Amino acid sequence: MKLLTDRQQTVLAFVEEFCERQGYPPTVREVAAAFGIQPRAAVDHLAALRRKGYLHREPGLSRGLSLTPRSPGAVVEVPVLGRIAAGQPLLASENVEETLPLPRSWVRGEEVFLLKVTGESMAPVILPDDLVMVRVQPRVARGEIAVALIDDEATLKRVYEEAGGLVLKGDNPDFTPLRFSPAEAADVQILGKVVGVYRNLEGRRQ
């Protein structure tokens, strides 16, 4: 992003504060009035801010400007799934226990959910009580961690699709890999890819 002049900086600050306080963006005339200048001059400032990438304007629309999302502010409500009821839509309200507001930059993808980890099979990368962020997708690359639905139970495993069938392997050597023949593999449904882990370290024997 290009650098702003002092004047442009104060105009941007005004727009940001206005949005924050009013819940809607200012009009060209409100910007002008705030600085005691003519509407035309305010248009120039907004055009400069747009040109430099700090906001977006919808031509012709009143208050049709939106700030380009800076780091703070934008949160996405991500559903936390408990027991996954197979058969029905994954993100149906029956599955959703609660939602957590997470920064948009952490949420990679359209359909995303959080899952509370129960087993030890992915230790030490993923431990019980961790929250994993899962992006819904029907297939994952070889060796990536996925949420698989086997017999109505969601499990975290690394996925290896091979000629001989499907292998689901945990990182924990205490767990033996699950092998499925091509015929059996139909019973295994990949729900999505694990794209993030959050671990609360407090109140945990470390």
Added chain:
Amino acid sequence: MKLLTDRQQTVLAFVEEFCERQGYPPTVREVAAAFGIQPRAAVDHLAALRRKGYLHREPGLSRGLSLTPRSPGAVVEVPVLGRIAAGQPLLASENVEETLPLPRSWVRGEEVFLLKVTGESMAPVILPDDLVMVRVQPRVARGEIAVALIDDEATLKRVYEEAGGLVLKGDNPDFTPLRFSPAEAADVQILGKVVGVYRNLEGRRQ
């Protein structure tokens, strides 16, 4: 807050989604167009939503409506610290690169910050590029992971205070523990305790 009718609920959902996507609220006419109804009818809906407390309208102003924040205070802006400049207050703006909105339930404590991990010394629990959440406190229990400031550099280590001095030990066996005599220990400052880890698993060789 009073209950909404089905129709009012869908209108509110539209307004919320519009604000989310556009960055500015819709006009009365845009609401009307979205439902194929006349502007007057949209006015009625917005009036109902206002009356029931779901939004605020500024009479006469185009796009002069703002949603009443539904879950107020659900998120806390947590500062992300880059290089830590010793000597000055920890959360001074010089240190803060950006802030991230995190759910309040994750933020345990008053003074909390996030730190991007650089070294491998805490592997495999904490890896480079992880974000750790640190609660500011001058002392930690034996064996807990802390952020220590040694020679103006922030490092993550498990802390063992012993009669013979202070020991800072990483989980990674490739790193030799740092030992400080009681005299030397004065140069080591505990900034806080690591209370959480967030790891983005995407775009990372797993």
Added chain:
DNA sequence: TTGACAAGTATTCTTTTGTATAGTAATCAT
């Protein structure tokens, strides 16, 4: 010294937009 950019004034024009009037029809509780 010339052109690009910033930061303005003054005025005008045209859309966009909120709101009003005057109705209709259905539901629901008193």
Added chain:
DNA sequence: ATGATTACTATACAAAAGAATACTTGTCAA
């Protein structure tokens, strides 16, 4: 059965707001 609320149509109007034209002044870099 009556008023209150919901949910609309159709048309109209005045204010709000964006954008345009035509300028001026100052700074800065090539």
